[in-house]
Ligand code: HEM
């Protein structure tokens with residue numbers, strides 16, 4: 001069986017075939033806001049950093065650069081695998097392979113979030129807290145904002161996975177989820193370079 | 199949805215239900231028209247609260263220290279809370295919900311000829327979040343130590359720490375309410391943009407889209423692109439308030455001006471977010487009642503896109519005295535002066551549309567024309583303020599206040615009334631009374647100028663904004679000045695009284711107005727093809743097909759002076 005067709009009411013009674021499906025289009029519009037949101041956080045961070053006498057503050061712990069590099073790799077791989085799942089879904093519809101690829105991508109995404117969680121716990125125990133310095137404040141707000149996006153996206157994709165199992169997933173919903181995950185993965189390396197490396 | 203999922207595409211499942219209950223019809227509806235009404239009525243109710251606040255603080259300014267009827271004595275903290283929430287309400291809970299959300303929801307599907315928004319459930323969620331934000335805001339007035347009083351701009355560090363602003367609960371609740379409101383509009387904006395791009399009637403090309411729909415869409419894009427930084431700032435400010443971070447507190451290494459940048463990066467585009475839909479409303483009404491084609495459709499469209507882009511590069515004109523580098527101030531002065539060009543182009547295009555038309559001066563048209571004249575004053579004074587040399591003197595005076603009320607009142611009051619009088623027959627299937635409408639019109643326009651013209655004078659004489667009692671300042675306590683203040687307050691009371699005919703007219707017409715035909719104004723756009731009021735699903739079984747642009751009025755060789763968008767070309771010979 002192919003993917004489910006758009007069918008429920010209200011999905012646009014339009015008499016036209018849109019160039020970009022509704023759900024994908026909606027997510028793209030949302031991403032515009034998201035990009036501006038992260039740009040604002042990052043520029044606020046860069047301004048504060050530029051004005052600081054010493055950066056990072058000498059009495060604050062250093063961020064785990066190598067471990068996070070590994071985790072970054074995991075996240076990037078999850079996007080590649082999700083891309084493969086998308087291709088498989090488009091070509092073969094509901095198939096075992098699609099489900100397996102999707103599940104693998106979800107697993108890698110979850111690994112990323114959990115790994116980050118452990119790193120946070122360690123940093124907290126080393127004395128880097130939200131209130132310990134503006135270094136800490138920015139770290140937790142920026143990286144936390146990204147983590148929230150990742151968790152939200154994973155929850156959404158888990159729902160899509162269930163729908164796929166029930167053979168009710170529509171191609172455009174899947175693609176919308178995919179596009180959002182690309183965004184979550186895409187901003188991460190930028191955050192990594194700006195927050196961890198420089 | 200389950201039973202519907204088995205149907206084939208395009209067989210709309212939602213026309214053949216049994217009669218829905220009151221709750222599912224009016225409260226939990228996903229129908230774009232009902233959601234539009236929910237936004238409209240919430241917005242109007244908030245306008246009453248915001249208007250009442252302005253009455254209270256204007257009374258305090260005119261008669262300092264005396265007991266205000268229906269309120270009592272105004273304390274300094276209450277004064278700050280009242281002006282703060284007046285501004286907040288008028289911008290976020292009146293202009294936005296009415297101009298963007300109510301009109302956008304009601305008009306977009308009707309004017310582009312489809313049966314609903316593309317994401318109806320998200321649309322309902324949008325209103326529910328908005329309603330929640332409204333409740334949070336109102337609750338914030340009643341918490342211990344009172345509502346937030348740090349002005350609608352919420353400048354840091356005052357807003358960042360309870361030790362500074364004295365409202366440990368009011369300030370975070372205010373911020374939460376604004377953030378929720380923004381989330382509601384984000385969801386709405388996604389719907390508006392996607393629906394307009396993907397669900398237009400067959401045959402409706404990009405340049406056949408009515409101007410008001412374009413304007414709401416461009417405004418939504420502007421909003422989506424500018425609001426991210428405000429949300430980022432709001433999160434940081436909320437952390438400062440509640441979790442003890444110091445992003446904005448200089449005492450602990452933060453940067454208070456950072457907030458100003460984040461706020462105004464959103465704040466200036468925001469003024470165009472509300473301006474553009476108002477311009478669109480005026481365009482529709484002027485074409486219909488001048489019986490003329492809109493002058494320079496594409497020029498208006500391109501101007502508004504240019505204006506949208508430019509609006510991201512002017513924000514620091516609000517910060518000329520916040521330590522902005524003079525070279526940067528020069529740059530921002532230039533962009534600010536540039537941005538008045540597209541605004542002027544639009545105004546001239548509207549005047550050219552009127553030129554030589556056979557104008558019908560009914561209530562909606564009067565309001566639309568008043569919009570042009572009054573907004574002009576706001577725009578021109580904006581150019582003065584945009585020149586940094588002038589602004590260093592005038593910043594944070596009543597001159598600025600009068601400036602933005604001459605932009606904001608035309609937008610959020612005059613254009614909104616124009617829209618209500620114009621689309622009331624379509625919304626509710628009955629006509630409003632035109633004579634009472636005209637009384638309401640003059641009773642609104644004349645006192646409006648009576649309030650704000652004196653404030654230009656006071657501002658130019660150095661009267662600072664946000665002062666509780668001018669009698670404490672010898673330079674500002676003179677009798678002449680006080681007379682002007684009393685005159686402004688008196689005008690406000692007259693204006694408020696003249697809103698009574700509007701509300702009475704509205705309510706009486708709902709029940710007893712003359713029944714409206716499908717197309718009482720003989721207009722071209724698609725909403726007038728649907729029955730008045732349009733049923734669930736809008737156009738019945740067959741969606742309209744579009745053959746031409748929206749403004750084919752007084753076309754030569756045609757008997758009728760209008761030519762609806764959906765009328766097939768061969769019908770031209772017959773009619
Ligand atoms: C022709 C275009 C406009 C120009 C050149 C312009 C320019 C300015 C400038 C330079 C200021 C800062 C003055 C100061 O604080 O010292 C200002 C303030 C303001 N303007 Fe405009 N403006 C324009 C249109 C508008 C519109 C369309 C709106 C509203 C819908 C608006 C709303 C405001 C508000 C609310 C403020 C005061 C903000 C505050 O401090 O609370 N302006 N304008």
Ligand SMILES: [Cu+2]
Nearest residue numbers: 466513515516
């Ligand atoms: Cu501005």
